[in-house]
Amino acid sequence: xxxxxxxxxxxxxxxxxxxxxxxxxGPGSVTALDSVxxxxxxxxxxxxxGPSGCxxxxxxxxxxxxxxxTSGRIDLEGSDISYLPPFKRPVxxxxxxxxxxxxxxxxxxxxxxxxxQGKPVAEIDTVVDAMLKLVKMEAMRDxxxxxxxxxxxxxxxxxxxxxxxxxxxxxxxxxxALDLKLRKEMQIxxxxxxxxxxxxxxxxxxxxxEALTMSDRLAVMSAGKVLxxxxxxxxxxxxxxxxxxxxxxxxNFMDAELVSAGGGDAVLKLASGKQxxxxxPEGEDITGTVTAVVRPEHASLTKPKPASILxxxxxxxxxxxxxxxxHVALDTGGTFTVRMQNARGRTGDFTQGDxxxxxxxxxxxxxxxx
Amino acid sequence: xxxxxxxxxxxxxxxAQAGVAARRNDVRNRWLLASPALTIIVFAxxxxxxxxxxxxxxxxxxxxGVIWKFSTQGWFDVFFHKDIFDDTVGFxxxxxxxxxxxxxxxxxTTILTLLIGFPTAYFIATKSEKWRPVFLFLVTIPFWTNLxxxxxxxxxxxxxxxxxNSVLQWAGLITSPIQIMFTDxxxxxxxxxxxxxxxxxPLYASMERLDFRLVEAGYDLYATRWQVLxxxxxxxxxxxxxxxSILVFVPSLGAxxxxxxxxxxxxxMLGNLIELQFGQGRNWPLGAAxxxxxxVIVMVALLFYVRNASRSGVKSHG
Numbered sequence: 188x189x190x191x192x193x194x195x196x197x198x199x200x201x202x203x204x205x206x207x208x209x210x211x212x213g214p215g216s217v218t219a220l221d222s223v224x225x226x227x228x229x230x231x232x233x234x235x236x237g238p239s240g241c242x243x244x245x246x247x248x249x250x251x252x253x254x255x256x257t258s259g260r261i262d263l264e265g266s267d268i269s270y271l272p273p274f275k276r277p278v279x280x281x282x283x284x285x286x287x288x289x290x291x292x293x294x295x296x297x298x299x300x301x302x303x304q305g306k307p308v309a310e311i312d313t314v315v316d317a318m319l320k321l322v323k324m325e326a327m328r329d330x331x332x333x334x335x336x337x338x339x340x341x342x343x344x345x346x347x348x349x350x351x352x353x354x355x356x357x358x359x360x361x362x363x364a365l366d367l368k369l370r371k372e373m374q375i376x377x378x379x380x381x382x383x384x385x386x387x388x389x390x391x392x393x394x395x396x397e398a399l400t401m402s403d404r405l406a407v408m409s410a411g412k413v414l415x416x417x418x419x420x421x422x423x424x425x426x427x428x429x430x431x432x433x434x435x436x437x438x439n440f441m442d443a444e445l446v447s448a449g450g451g452d453a454v455l456k457l458a459s460g461k462q463x464x465x466x467x468p469e470g471e472d473i474t475g476t477v478t479a480v481v482r483p484e485h486a487s488l489t490k491p492k493p494a495s496i497l498x499x500x501x502x503x504x505x506x507x508x509x510x511x512x513x514h515v516a517l518d519t520g521g522t523f524t525v526r527m528q529n530a531r532g533r534t535g536d537f538t539q540g541d542x543x544x545x546x547x548x549x550x551x552x553x554x555x556x557x
Numbered sequence: 558x559x560x561x562x563x564x565x566x567x568x569x570x571x572x573a574q575a576g577v578a579a580r581r582n583d584v585r586n587r588w589l590l591a592s593p594a595l596t597i598i599v600f601a602x603x604x605x606x607x608x609x610x611x612x613x614x615x616x617x618x619x620x621x622g623v624i625w626k627f628s629t630q631g632w633f634d635v636f637f638h639k640d641i642f643d644d645t646v647g648f649x650x651x652x653x654x655x656x657x658x659x660x661x662x663x664x665x666t667t668i669l670t671l672l673i674g675f676p677t678a679y680f681i682a683t684k685s686e687k688w689r690p691v692f693l694f695l696v697t698i699p700f701w702t703n704l705x706x707x708x709x710x711x712x713x714x715x716x717x718x719x720x721x722n723s724v725l726q727w728a729g730l731i732t733s734p735i736q737i738m739f740t741d742x743x744x745x746x747x748x749x750x751x752x753x754x755x756x757x758x759p760l761y762a763s764m765e766r767l768d769f770r771l772v773e774a775g776y777d778l779y780a781t782r783w784q785v786l787x788x789x790x791x792x793x794x795x796x797x798x799x800x801x802s803i804l805v806f807v808p809s810l811g812a813x814x815x816x817x818x819x820x821x822x823x824x825x826m827l828g829n830l831i832e833l834q835f836g837q838g839r840n841w842p843l844g845a846a847x848x849x850x851x852x853v854i855v856m857v858a859l860l861f862y863v864r865n866a867s868r869s870g871v872k873s874h875g
Contacts, residue, residue: 253773273776286774290792299788300778351779 198265200355200387201227201250206259208245219245221411222259227355227389228404229264232381234390236398237408238434243391246408247357250389251280263354274303279348280357283364285340287332293343294319294328300351318346321380338369345377349384358390362397374401395435399423407431423482427468429555432480439481439523445474445554453554455479458519461496465552477554483526485551488513488536488543495544497523501537515543606852613845621839631842635850652830652847659827660854662745662816663809667756669749670805671798674756678797679790681757682764689765696757704751708818711747712738715819739821747815752808756801763797764790803862807855827851 208220220242227233235243248254249261252273260269268276279300287296297318298311306314319325322342327335332343341361348356358377362370378401381388392398398405399419406416407430414428426432429440443455446462453467455477465479491498502522503514506529513525523545537543613631615623638649681692699707714720715737722734737743767790775785791798813828820826825833827847834844 251777253776273773274779274781278777280774280777282770282774284768284770286768286770288771288774288789299775299780303775303779303781303784303788347778 198229199226199262200229200231200264201225201389202262202265203246203249204260204262206246206249206256206261208242208249208254209257218411220249220256223408223411223413225406225413225416227387229387230385232378232388232390232401232403234392234398234402234405235408236392236395236405236434238393240410241408242411243393243408244359247280247359247389247391250355251278251357252276277351277354278357279351279353279355280359281341281344281348281361283360285344285361287340287343287347289332291332292328293324293330293332293335296332296343297346297350299347304351314350318350321349321383322346322376338365338373341365341373342376345380349380349386352384353386355387355389358388360391360393362392363394370397377401399435407434409434425466425468425553426480426555427470429478429480429557432553432555437483437524437526439483439486441479441481441521441523443477443479443554445477448473455552455554457496459497459517463496463547463552464549465554466550467554468556470556473554473556478557479552479554481523481547481552483512483524484510485548486523486525487527487546487548488515488525489546491542491544496547497545499523499543499545501539501541501543504537504539513537513543515545609845609848613842613849615842617840617842619839621835621841623841628842631840631846634840634843635846655825655827655830656850656854658741658824659810662741662748662826663806663812665745666748666752666809667802667806669745670753670756671802673749674753674760674801675798678757678760678764681761682767683769693758693761696754696761699751700754704814705818707751708747708815711743711750712818715743715746738819739824741820741824743819744812744816744824744826747819748809748812751815752805755804755808759800759804760794760797763794763800767793799862799865803859806858810855810858811851 203223203225206220206223207218210217210219223242223246225246235246237243245254249256249269252268252271252275255270260267262268263276263278268278288299291299294315298315301311301314315328316325319328322345324339324342324346327339327343332340335343341364344361361377362373365373374397377388377390390398390401399422402419404416404418405422407414407422407428409430415422415426415431417425422431423435426435426438432438432440441457443457443463443465446454446456448454448467451467451469453465453473455463455465457463457479463479467473488501489495497515497517497519499515499517501513502516503512505512505514508529510526510528513527515523515525517523525545612623614627614629616626616628616630618624634649635652636649637646638651639646677696681689681696684692712719716722717734717736717738719738721737722731725731726734737746771789771793772785775789776782780788810826811828812826813832816824816826816829820829831844831847831851834840834847838844
């Protein structure tokens with residue numbers, strides 16, 4: 188229907204409309220996805236981020252076609268694919284376990300999809316060679332999949348899923364089995380592959396750092412719902428939900444009273460009686476007691492002074508090399524963490540037990556929904 | 558070593574002596590430990606086999622048993638037949654046709670159990686862990702009943718006045734009963750029923766180990782259900798298929814009770830032929846020679862299977 192109005196480029200690669208997935212029935216049933224709506228643009232590196240059991244893998248499996256939605260609908264470039272079997276969708280998956288066929292060589296694995304599509308042998312050979320080159324595995328062409336390392340298996344799994352040139356590539360926590368060094372390498376590699384192939388990547392992970400560094404946009408999920416969708420910067424700087432702020436990076440939470448609001452900005456009154464300006468999340472009006480968040484690196488320690496927004500006692504100083512974390516017990520109760528970069532030569536400005544004041548950067552305070 | 562060659566040599570010599578003693582001890586212990594297994598192999602497997610081999614080269618006794626004189630008559634009788642009137646020698650068609658029937662029926666039984674057992678094992682392997690033992694238990698229930706009783710049960714089903722014919726007649730599909738009893742088909746049916754668990758269990762064992770994510774990966778890469786079966790599932794569960802086929806084929810070849818009851822008197826298989834020689838036939842050397850022939854057929858079949866299995870094994874492991 189949307190296709191009639193033209194502009195194919197503006198059409199999302201994947202659109203989910205109110206997708207609900209319930210496993211089982213009766214009292215033992217589990218709602219894995221609860222009315223999830225999401226648009227994934229073409230040629231985008233999109234990440235589904237959330238703790239285990241949040242429904243991210245279920246959504247991926249619905250897009251792949253291994254499961255079908257209980258209600259709602261999934262479109263691929265404007266056409267409904269909700270109930271198509273996996274082998275009829277131009278979508279391929281890189282599995283967490285790689286799921287390479289143990290009875291086939293590296294080349295046979297990569298060529299499998301094309302072979303099943305009935306492509307001529309010469310074309311399969313050409314594509315397999317190109318894919319081996321793309322993932323830098325030319326030398327492993329005729330190896331058995333048992334003879335190659337985990338990182339190499341990962342590359343073969345990628346090549347196998349990319350070979351049929353899918354419209355969307357799904358990646359189900361593909362880096363979780365790799366050690367840290369290899370994982371960093373593969374993160375860069377995946378970005379390169381996405382850039383070179385121009386294929387839409389949908390990446391599932393529970394690793395927030397991975398999600399922030401790799402994604403064009405990401406969706407934070409919890410308990411079967413999508414809480415917030417946005418660029419890594421938006422998600423990090425402007426979390427709209429308490430869960431999002433808590434899950435991604437470190438955050439200070441403060442209870443505050445809403446004094447005035449308008450145009451997305453607000454004035455809050457903190458427990459100390461001091462007032463501070465803050466950004467409001469989009470959506471319906473917020474009133475009364477709210478939760479405000481401040482990232483530790485958006486605050487700084489000072490000597491206590493009358494203008495200090497927060498005051499307290501320095502409880503703990505943790506040195507991290509590039510920066511130092513200061514844990515402050517606030518006079519009004521609760522703790523607040525401040526992270527400051529270590530400038531060369533500057534040492535011991537503050538020591539444990541000092542009375543300190545805390546300054547918060549302008550525009551660093553964000554109101555979140557619970 | 559270079560600055561004290563003399564002591565070095567000495568210590569090597571004494572070390573070698575100690576080594577020899579230790580090795581002798583080792584060898585003795587090894588034989589001791591192996592003795593229970595060796596006893597069983599010698600007395601229960603090799604011994605009887607040797608007796609059979611010796612008997613097959615002796616003369617037959619008039620009322621059964623053997624006369625301790627060397628003779629190749631037993632082996633001659635396996636393959637050839639001398640006319641009692643004009644002494645012309647021809648192939649023992651009766652024996653050869655029984656060999657052929659045994660191989661043919663065993664092969665057909667193996668295929669039939671494979672066709673039924675494969676989906677059964679797949680069904681069980683894809684059930685939840687809670688239900689698998691229940692279905693496996695159901696599969697093994699026939700083992701709890703005596704073979705003879707199970708075979709008579711099959712007879713009740715397929716005889717002319719049996720359940721199958723009655724139902725078909727009642728439904729008006731046939732007017733007179735179909736003769737199933739005392740045919741090769743009845744023997745195959747009976748053997749397939751009896752040996753089906755032997756096919757299902759090894760098949761299940763290899764399907765349970767099958768990583769079903771590979772099946773999903775196949776679907777994901779545009780393979781239809783049929784292609785996934787042929788290109789992914791069958792190659793990966795092949796060891797189970799081969800093991801099941803051996804377990805069904807080998808006992809089918811020597812089956813005795815089932816062909817005796819369901820095949821009647823005329824559709825003999827190898828087992829019945831052998832029994833006949835030791836019983837009414839009173840030709841023990843021939844019976845012994847036939848037994849060894851059966852053994853050779855089984856071994857040839859096994860070699861064929863094993864070669865097949867190791868080939869697929871090489872491919873899957875490396």
